[in-house]
Amino acid sequence: MTISVAETVALDIERKAIKHCARRNRLHSWLTWIYCGMFLMSFASFYAFWYTDTFSDYVLAQMKLRNGSRAFDWWQHPPIKIEYRIHLFNYTNVKEFEAGAARKLRVQELGPYVYRETKNRVNVVMHENDTVTFQEERSYEWIGGRPENDIVVMPNMPLLFATAFVRDLSFTVRFVTNTVLSTLQERAFISETVGGFLWGYDTRLFHIAKPLIMLERDIPFDKFGLLVTVRIISQKDFQYEQLSFFHKCV
Ligand SMILES: *[C@@H]1O[C@H](CO)[C@@H](O)[C@H](O)[C@H]1NC(C)=O
Ligand SMILES: *[C@@H]1O[C@H](CO)[C@@H](O)[C@H](O)[C@H]1NC(C)=O
Numbered sequence: 001m002t003i004s005v006a007e008t009v010a011l012d013i014e015r016k017a018i019k020h021c022a023r024r025n026r027l028h029s030w031l032t033w034i035y036c037g038m039f040l041m042s043f044a045s046f047y048a049f050w051y052t053d054t055f056s057d058y059v060l061a062q063m064k065l066r067n068g069s070r071a072f073d074w075w076q077h078p079p080i081k082i083e084y085r086i087h088l089f090n091y092t093n094v095k096e097f098e099a100g101a102a103r104k105l106r107v108q109e110l111g112p113y114v115y116r117e118t119k120n121r122v123n124v125v126m127h128e129n130d131t132v133t134f135q136e137e138r139s140y141e142w143i144g145g146r147p148e149n150d151i152v153v154m155p156n157m158p159l160l161f162a163t164a165f166v167r168d169l170s171f172t173v174r175f176v177t178n179t180v181l182s183t184l185q186e187r188a189f190i191s192e193t194v195g196g197f198l199w200g201y202d203t204r205l206f207h208i209a210k211p212l213i214m215l216e217r218d219i220p221f222d223k224f225g226l227l228v229t230v231r232i233i234s235q236k237d238f239q240y241e242q243l244s245f246f247h248k249c250v
C-alpha cells in the first residue's frame, strides 16, 4: 500500500516532468520559429531596402509635391540656409610696387565676411504629365563678420581675364587688345568695397568686353563681381520628372 502510494507519487512526478519537458520543447520550437521568422523578415527588409526600390518608392510617394503641402513649401523655400565665410586678400603696397619701390606685393588677409544664402524656387509651373518646371533664385545677405563696405585693393579681374584670354591669340588680336586697354587706362589693381568686389562693380572694360563675350555665351548680369554668377536667377529652366521632394532630373 505504502509502496503503491509512493509509486503513484513517483509516477505523478514523472508525468509532471514529462509534461514540463514537452512544454519546454514546445516553447523551444516556438522560439525557434519566432527567431526564424524574425530573421526572414529582417532579411527580407534588408533585401527590399538595399536591392529594390520599394522603400524609396514609398518615401517618394509620401513626399509628392502637391501645391499647398508642407513638403511643397519646403521645396519651394528650403528652410536650410547656407552660410558663407569669405576671406579676401587686400594688397597693401600696390603704390610702392608700381613705383618700383617695393619688389614684392604684400597682402593682408581680411575676413571673414559672413553671408547667408537663401534659395528659392521661382516661376514654378506644374504640368499635367507630373512634371514641374522652375528656376532657382539665390540671394545673399550680409549677416556678420567684417563690414562689407571695407575698402580693399585687389587685382582688376576683368583685365586679368582679358590678358590671359588673348595671350595665346594672334599678334594682331593682342595688339588691338593692348591698345584698347591702354586707351581705357585700366589699372592692374583697383580699390573697391568688399561688397562691390563680390557682387558686382562697374568697370568700363567689362562693358566693352561683354558684347564680345556674349557672342560665345550668355552673360546675364551687367556688372562684374567674383560671385555675381551665383546671385542671379538661374537662366535655364529645370524640369523634373516626378513631382516629389527627391526628384529625378529629366
Ligand atoms: C587695404 O589696403 C589699402 C592700402 O593698399 C588700405 O588703404 C586699406 O585701408 C586696406 N583695407 C582694409 C580694410 O584694411
Ligand atoms: C498654388 O496655389 C496657389 C493658390 O491656389 C496659386 O496662387 C499658385 O499659383 C499655385 N502654384 C502652382 C505652382 O501651381
Ligand SMILES: *[C@@H]1O[C@H](CO)[C@@H](O)[C@H](O)[C@H]1NC(C)=O
Pocket (backbone or CB within 6 Å): 127, 128, 129, 131, 241, 250
Ligand atoms: C510635360 O509637359 C510639359 C508641358 O506641357 C512639356 O514641356 C514636357 O516636355 C513634358 N515632359 C515630359 C517628360 O513628357
